[in-house]
Amino acid sequence: MAEYIGSVDQGTTSTRFIIFDHKGQIAGVDQKEHEQIFPKPGWVEHDPVEIWKNTKEVIAGALEKNNISGADIAAIGITNQRESVVVWDKKTGKPYYNAIVWQCTRTHEICRELIKEKGQNRFRDKTGLPVATYFSGPKIKWILDNVPDARKAAENGSALFGTMETWLIWWLTGGPDNGAHVTDVTNASRTLLMDLNTLKWDKEILSTLNIPEKALARIVPSGDPDAWGMTLENGPFKAKIPVCGALGDQQAALVGQTCFKAGEAKNTYGTGCFLLLNTGHTPVPSRQGLITTLAYQFGSNQPVYCLEGSIAIAGALVQWLRDNLGLISNAAEIEELAKTVDDNGGAYFVPAFSGLFAPYWRADARGTITGLTSYVNKGHIARAVLEANAFQAKDIVEAMRKDSGVELSMLKVDGGMVVNDLLMQFQSDILNVPVIRPQVSETTALGAAYAAGLSIGFWSGPDELSKNWAVDKIWSPSMKDHKRAKLYHDWKKAVERTFDWVE
Numbered sequence: 001m002a003e004y005i006g007s008v009d010q011g012t013t014s015t016r017f018i019i020f021d022h023k024g025q026i027a028g029v030d031q032k033e034h035e036q037i038f039p040k041p042g043w044v045e046h047d048p049v050e051i052w053k054n055t056k057e058v059i060a061g062a063l064e065k066n067n068i069s070g071a072d073i074a075a076i077g078i079t080n081q082r083e084s085v086v087v088w089d090k091k092t093g094k095p096y097y098n099a100i101v102w103q104c105t106r107t108h109e110i111c112r113e114l115i116k117e118k119g120q121n122r123f124r125d126k127t128g129l130p131v132a133t134y135f136s137g138p139k140i141k142w143i144l145d146n147v148p149d150a151r152k153a154a155e156n157g158s159a160l161f162g163t164m165e166t167w168l169i170w171w172l173t174g175g176p177d178n179g180a181h182v183t184d185v186t187n188a189s190r191t192l193l194m195d196l197n198t199l200k201w202d203k204e205i206l207s208t209l210n211i212p213e214k215a216l217a218r219i220v221p222s223g224d225p226d227a228w229g230m231t232l233e234n235g236p237f238k239a240k241i242p243v244c245g246a247l248g249d250q251q252a253a254l255v256g257q258t259c260f261k262a263g264e265a266k267n268t269y270g271t272g273c274f275l276l277l278n279t280g281h282t283p284v285p286s287r288q289g290l291i292t293t294l295a296y297q298f299g300s301n302q303p304v305y306c307l308e309g310s311i312a313i314a315g316a317l318v319q320w321l322r323d324n325l326g327l328i329s330n331a332a333e334i335e336e337l338a339k340t341v342d343d344n345g346g347a348y349f350v351p352a353f354s355g356l357f358a359p360y361w362r363a364d365a366r367g368t369i370t371g372l373t374s375y376v377n378k379g380h381i382a383r384a385v386l387e388a389n390a391f392q393a394k395d396i397v398e399a400m401r402k403d404s405g406v407e408l409s410m411l412k413v414d415g416g417m418v419v420n421d422l423l424m425q426f427q428s429d430i431l432n433v434p435v436i437r438p439q440v441s442e443t444t445a446l447g448a449a450y451a452a453g454l455s456i457g458f459w460s461g462p463d464e465l466s467k468n469w470a471v472d473k474i475w476s477p478s479m480k481d482h483k484r485a486k487l488y489h490d491w492k493k494a495v496e497r498t499f500d501w502v503e
């Protein structure tokens, strides 16, 4: 058998292709950023054609740079920013509109109408999700209602809908020439359109949102040898390779962190921040503003569920400090700036740029910096930015404890921000548990590679994968209880100041 598994990681800010060996170590990588398009306040789009072009380039780049050929790759997995949607023409592959990104709030009115009739939790029993601008269903509805010809095309079967993995797999496996139109259970569980128990599109919700089912992808497990088909010989791999694993990026990170047992959790700090707790084979309903969602399903095995706390803005706030305020010139500089002061100087930054997601679900919230005095300088602001991530994660851990009864004894972390020592130490202090970073921090891509590799027997099962996981660094709590309590108390007050801003 070929010695590598390839993994496409299509994230919010960039697309990577990573090649893994049997030990789960990285044998090659290439990465490319794509444009963030902000047409109006609160609106976020990506160009799906640019993303497909970048995907081809990073695949070719990683193979070439490392002298690896398509024939050395046994299978392909794919993982993606979730909820973001594309609608495209089946014959030409031309998108009807840019991808509407998960952070985009343009569906506020659609959601408000849905909530007005029957409340925010009207679909929660079936889908595990509240009605919110975050999820794909309202975004698809927006495209159908606002883009000329899109609805007609969807109804007559000439348009296809998909999340980012569906779009890329369609191209990788043939595009207009019989490309596979599929989505995995984890991605489907983020649309607000799939029933969590039957793992099928829900006809009643589709009819409420007026979305034609024929344009939706076929739902398949997250790992399956036959569900997706093969890459093309004249495509970026220059070889026929089975595509046999796909998961939303946060679920992929859960798999990459080998959180296979109920009660195990990970937190990923990327553009947003997402804490997922494996709850086993039963969907656990949330009363604390978390999401009940699919964790993974391998082949015909029973699906595994999780509770998730989704935070919209994490690393994106660091980017904002860099791009919109110019306080730093690259993301790593925030740590140096934050270290110029000993604490936040009383300042709290609540980054409710897309409203607040879990556990608040307040579309009417907008970002605030509170506690400002003449004393506060840019070092304090940098610190408040980093601390915001840790406080938001604390909100999620508290909600999870109340929902599931699980007291975390440690937190496995990954994502682009976990190189930041100050943030990781503060996270450990605020949660009062050790925070642990694994040696392979590309857990998202690794999880998709695991899903693909398990499907073809490249790895024998979860036990073998767990042996690949190893600790790189542990941060242990060292903050006094009264200080932790005071900081968190003030954070909660700051959060309340963001509510009711959008009228």
Ligand SMILES: Nc1ncnc2c1ncn2[C@@H]1O[C@H](COP(=O)(O)OP(=O)(O)O)[C@@H](O)[C@H]1O
Binding pocket: 011, 012, 013, 014, 269, 270, 271, 272, 314, 315, 316, 317, 318, 319, 331, 332, 333, 334, 335, 415, 416, 417, 419, 420
């Ligand atoms: N040293 C750092 N300190 C704080 N944030 C950082 C640092 N390095 C990168 N980031 C942030 O991490 C994010 C990128 O993480 P990544 O996991 O690649 O994101 P995504 O998968 O969402 O595209 C960016 O938002 C960036 O601002």
Ligand SMILES: O=P(O)(O)OC[C@H](O)CO
Binding pocket: 010, 011, 012, 013, 080, 081, 082, 083, 102, 248, 249, 250, 270, 271, 272, 310
């Ligand atoms: O691309 P990331 O890592 O920011 O993840 C985005 C999430 O999947 C959105 O739900």
